[in-house]
Amino acid sequence: MTRRDLLRCAAAQALSSALSGDTRKIPLFRDITAGSGVNFVNQSSPTAEKYLPESMTGGVAIFDYDGDGWLDLFFVNGAKLSSPMAPGQQPDKSDPRFWNRLYRNNRNGTFTDVTAEAGLRGSGYGMGVAAGDYNNSGRPSLLVTNLDGCILYRNNGDGTFTDLTQKAGLLSSGWCAGASFFDFNRDGHLDLVVTRYLSWSFSKNQWCGERKEGYRAYCHPDKFPAVEHLLYKNNGDGTFTNFGAGAGFKGMFGKGLGVSIEDFNADGWPDIAIANDSVAQQLFINRNGTAFEEAGLALGLAYDGDGRAFAGMGIDSADLTNTGRPDIFIDALANQKYALFRNRNGSFDYESGESGLGAISASHSGWGAKFADMDNDGWKDLVIAQGHVMDNIALTQPWIKYLEPLAMLGNRQGRFEDISSQSGKPFSIPLAARGLAVGDLNNDGCLDLVINCNNSPALILKNEGATGNHWIGIDTVGTTSNREGIGACVSIRTASGLRQRAYVSAGGSYLSSSSKRVHFGLGQDRTIAELEIVWPSGIVQKMKDVPGDQRLTITESRR
Amino acid sequence: MTNLKGDVASFLLIVLGLLSVSAGAQVRAPVPSVDDLYAEAIAAKRAGDLTTAIARYNAILVLDPKLAAAHNNLGLLFFQSNEYLLAIQSFEAGLRVDPKMTSSLVPLGTAYFLVGQFAKARDLLDRASRLNPSDEAAQLYHGRALFSLGQLEAGAAVVQKLLRKSPRNVEALYTLGQMYMKLAQGTLRELEVQAPDSYLTNLISGQVQESTENYDGALDQYRKALEKEPKFRGAHYNVGNIYWLEGKWELAIKELKLELIADPYNCLAQWKIANSLLNLSQDRDEAIGRVTKALEICPNLAQAHLDFGRLLAAKGDLQQAVAQYRLVVTMNPEESSVHVLLVNAYRKLGRATEADAEAKIVREMNARRSARESKP
Numbered sequence: 001m002t003r004r005d006l007l008r009c010a011a012a013q014a015l016s017s018a019l020s021g022d023t024r025k026i027p028l029f030r031d032i033t034a035g036s037g038v039n040f041v042n043q044s045s046p047t048a049e050k051y052l053p054e055s056m057t058g059g060v061a062i063f064d065y066d067g068d069g070w071l072d073l074f075f076v077n078g079a080k081l082s083s084p085m086a087p088g089q090q091p092d093k094s095d096p097r098f099w100n101r102l103y104r105n106n107r108n109g110t111f112t113d114v115t116a117e118a119g120l121r122g123s124g125y126g127m128g129v130a131a132g133d134y135n136n137s138g139r140p141s142l143l144v145t146n147l148d149g150c151i152l153y154r155n156n157g158d159g160t161f162t163d164l165t166q167k168a169g170l171l172s173s174g175w176c177a178g179a180s181f182f183d184f185n186r187d188g189h190l191d192l193v194v195t196r197y198l199s200w201s202f203s204k205n206q207w208c209g210e211r212k213e214g215y216r217a218y219c220h221p222d223k224f225p226a227v228e229h230l231l232y233k234n235n236g237d238g239t240f241t242n243f244g245a246g247a248g249f250k251g252m253f254g255k256g257l258g259v260s261i262e263d264f265n266a267d268g269w270p271d272i273a274i275a276n277d278s279v280a281q282q283l284f285i286n287r288n289g290t291a292f293e294e295a296g297l298a299l300g301l302a303y304d305g306d307g308r309a310f311a312g313m314g315i316d317s318a319d320l321t322n323t324g325r326p327d328i329f330i331d332a333l334a335n336q337k338y339a340l341f342r343n344r345n346g347s348f349d350y351e352s353g354e355s356g357l358g359a360i361s362a363s364h365s366g367w368g369a370k371f372a373d374m375d376n377d378g379w380k381d382l383v384i385a386q387g388h389v390m391d392n393i394a395l396t397q398p399w400i401k402y403l404e405p406l407a408m409l410g411n412r413q414g415r416f417e418d419i420s421s422q423s424g425k426p427f428s429i430p431l432a433a434r435g436l437a438v439g440d441l442n443n444d445g446c447l448d449l450v451i452n453c454n455n456s457p458a459l460i461l462k463n464e465g466a467t468g469n470h471w472i473g474i475d476t477v478g479t480t481s482n483r484e485g486i487g488a489c490v491s492i493r494t495a496s497g498l499r500q501r502a503y504v505s506a507g508g509s510y511l512s513s514s515s516k517r518v519h520f521g522l523g524q525d526r527t528i529a530e531l532e533i534v535w536p537s538g539i540v541q542k543m544k545d546v547p548g549d550q551r552l553t554i555t556e557s558r559r
Numbered sequence: 560m561t562n563l564k565g566d567v568a569s570f571l572l573i574v575l576g577l578l579s580v581s582a583g584a585q586v587r588a589p590v591p592s593v594d595d596l597y598a599e600a601i602a603a604k605r606a607g608d609l610t611t612a613i614a615r616y617n618a619i620l621v622l623d624p625k626l627a628a629a630h631n632n633l634g635l636l637f638f639q640s641n642e643y644l645l646a647i648q649s650f651e652a653g654l655r656v657d658p659k660m661t662s663s664l665v666p667l668g669t670a671y672f673l674v675g676q677f678a679k680a681r682d683l684l685d686r687a688s689r690l691n692p693s694d695e696a697a698q699l700y701h702g703r704a705l706f707s708l709g710q711l712e713a714g715a716a717v718v719q720k721l722l723r724k725s726p727r728n729v730e731a732l733y734t735l736g737q738m739y740m741k742l743a744q745g746t747l748r749e750l751e752v753q754a755p756d757s758y759l760t761n762l763i764s765g766q767v768q769e770s771t772e773n774y775d776g777a778l779d780q781y782r783k784a785l786e787k788e789p790k791f792r793g794a795h796y797n798v799g800n801i802y803w804l805e806g807k808w809e810l811a812i813k814e815l816k817l818e819l820i821a822d823p824y825n826c827l828a829q830w831k832i833a834n835s836l837l838n839l840s841q842d843r844d845e846a847i848g849r850v851t852k853a854l855e856i857c858p859n860l861a862q863a864h865l866d867f868g869r870l871l872a873a874k875g876d877l878q879q880a881v882a883q884y885r886l887v888v889t890m891n892p893e894e895s896s897v898h899v900l901l902v903n904a905y906r907k908l909g910r911a912t913e914a915d916a917e918a919k920i921v922r923e924m925n926a927r928r929s930a931r932e933s934k935p
Binding site: 303 | 733771772773774775776805806807808809837838839840865869895896897898899900902903906914915918921922925929
């Protein structure tokens with residue numbers, strides 16, 4: 001963080017407050033893509049055949065691949081499709097336009113494309129990405145989900161990656177979508193969950209929509225059967241075992257997209273929440289690290305307040321009311337409402353109306369979504385990538401928009417307020433936004449946004465408006481636990497008494513992977529009176545009087 | 560239309576295959592070279608070389624013009640090549656040789672339909688439908704021919720009959736939708752002629768647009784109707800209902816309340832105000848009052864019972880909520896959403912056995928729905 005950054009943050013904060021006529025802090029964002037060196041353009045290859053994946057790619061990861069303390073970017077790309085695809089024909093990624101892309105952070109607001117030297121061009125039609133240090137090497141690897149299986153790229157620690165999918169036992173099939181690394185049995189090695197969307201292939205594609213020029217539409221997921229998600233157990237030797245069948249995943253069919261990991265019932269074991277499209281949402285409760293029990297319906301998460309299924313796409317979980325329990329957000333398509341499920345001691349109440357989300361979201365369609373304290377006031381806000389799935393939706397439902405601006409919803413002590421119009425120009429530009437990830441790209445204490453837009457250029461939005469408040473960024477380093485401290489639960493109490501809680505995870509959103517660094521806004525407090533980390537190993541670590549406005553690395557203590 | 564033709568062509572190719580077998584049987588004995596030509600025609604067709612296949616059948620018919628099946632096969636190839644006039648010639652030649660070869664009637668009628676000779680198409684497809692009442696293509700194109708001849712009600716009746724047998728026939732659904740739209744448009748045009756400045760013209764136009772989910776267009780028409788005739792029953796309801804459908808609940812409440820001034824007995828308006836308040840999580844007591852009023856007027860309004868239950872549950876009166884949900888189950892046992900609400904209510908009441916039973920019902924309903932959806 002430079003002095004210029006600090007001054008700009010403060011000035012923007014003052015301007016934002018003045019413009020809004022409001023003393024509340026409004027985060028202000030600026031699109032810095034043009035000068036950043038990131039020129040990624042998602043290529044989804046739209047065809048006259050209206051192949052469903054065309055409208056659904058792709059994800060983005062914010063992660064520190066080279067361990068320099070500065071967050072880097074990875075974008076997932078589609079591939080070239082023919083119209084129609086011949087029997088047996090595969091998507092073609094050979095043209096550089098279709099490569100996935102890795103951008104190294106130059107530590108000065110710009111990035112350098114290092115895809116080729118890193119060996120991350122990719123293959124297949126890309127959907128999503130998860131970052132995680134599965135081999136405890138100190139450098140996060142990447143799991144890229146494709147239309148036909150997943151690819152594991154091991155981070156070699158020298159700026160390069162190696163495709164170890166087969167060797168690691170991760171060969172898979174089917175339309176893989178969201179993924180997240182987590183340590184479900186708390187053995188110190190990151191396991192892996194992968195959502196799968198539909199039993200779909202190019203040969204199974206159907207004609208949907210009216211049979212007249214321009215009216216062919218992407219099919220509703222009801223047209224295709226659901227599939228089982230994938231759960232892989234890390235063997236601790238660089239390989240994985242497909243563990244789904246033995247762990248309660250068998251027969252649990254979904255149409256999965258986003259996935260979020262949290263300890264929803266506070267029993268110390270990480271659970272899995274999966275956003276499913278137009279079927280019941282799923283909540284896999286971890287039974288002591290040996291198996292999962294799907295309990296979405298029993299615990300109130302499966303359906304909306306009307307008791308109906310909705311088009312779950314992006315998902316995230318966080319403690320929105322600072323009560324110590326993680327709530328769950330799942331976005332949906334227009335004509336539905338974004339769903340907010342409040343955590344009531346491990347079961348959930350649908351509270352879209354009560355939270356203000358229902359009135360805000362009825363005509364919008366959401367994808368990537370993250371809870372993050374954008375204004376550093378101590379309450380986690382909500383940012384949503386939006387846009388309808390059907391590019392010709394206006395022909396049949398003119399009041400619904402294919403392209404929509406991003407949404408910024410300010411958290412007012414548990415109730416959301418739409419502050420998009422005050423959050424800067426990027427929140428007024430219609431997009432086909434899909435993957436969204438959050439992280440502090442310039443280490444200035446303001447969380448930034450990166451968005452992968454379907455068949456259009458990516459966006460990097462710099463947060464310039466929240467530095468009036470104080471903050472802390474915490475990097476966890478596990479020793480007994482997994483190296484990244486994924487699954488650690490961090491709680492703080494600031495000097496003025498505000499309590500907050502966060503769970504270390506890179507998951508959530510839509511097909512994307514955010515910075516795993518825990519970020520707390522501290523409001524006007526300059527210090528944290530008490531900080532506690534409960535590590536996945538069970539080790540509890542406490543600190544007192546921790547100064548704010550710093551990035552702090554906490555290494556897991558020995559027992 | 561292109562794809563409809565594709566579907567018909569697929570269907571006809573099956574027929575082609577069946578007929579080809581009989582053609583082979585007929586050509587093999589008297590003239591040996593017909594066999595060779597037939598084999599070449601089949602191979603060419605399989606390779607997608609329709610031109611060669613057509614040439615081989617033409618050669619067969621030079622050798623033996625009395626081969627009715629060859630005429631039919633040739634007609635099918637012309638049909639597949641979009642050469643409908645040539646297809647008609649071939650089918651008719653085959654029928655002259657063998658008037659009992661009724662399998663030609665459907666492709667012949669369809670070809671007549673596709674070249675715009677709707678009266679001939681209608682007669683042939685009517686005959687084909689009577690001969691084989693299970694032939695869905697015959698019925699579909701018979702309905703379409705009637706429709707194209709302006710016999711809208713008769714066409715709709717044929718397609719409705721088809722849909723009663725095959726409710727998932729998307730072509731038939733599409734065709735019937737087109738017919739209804741045409742009927743609505745005709746009625747609307749007549750209204751416009753008779754009363755161009757009437758609010759009723761705007762009203763029906765709004766309803767047509769609402770039916771196609773063009774809510775912005777419908778709202779515009781309903782507003783014009785309201786301006787012309789502010790006092791007709793339903794004026795504000797129509798506007799409020801569009802806002803309600805769009806999830807603009809505050810605007811919906813305002814218009815629906817205006818409707819209730821004109822028509823205090825509109826139970827739908829009462830319920831939709833309550834539902835909007837529920838969605839906004841505002842004024843639960845007013846919402847309960849509204850839904851109670853709605854149920855006094857329309858005691859069988861299941862949606863109002865459902866929302867009454869939700870409001871009671873939100874107030875913590877779970878026992879009474881369950882009672883309302885149970886009423887909805889009685890009214891509409893196949894509605895899965897109420898069973899989801901029962902799961903939640905029983906869970907909060909600590910009645911785990913009942914919650915599990917309701918969850919089982921939901922899962923069974925979902926399984927049945929998935930099985931239905933996965934059928935081709």
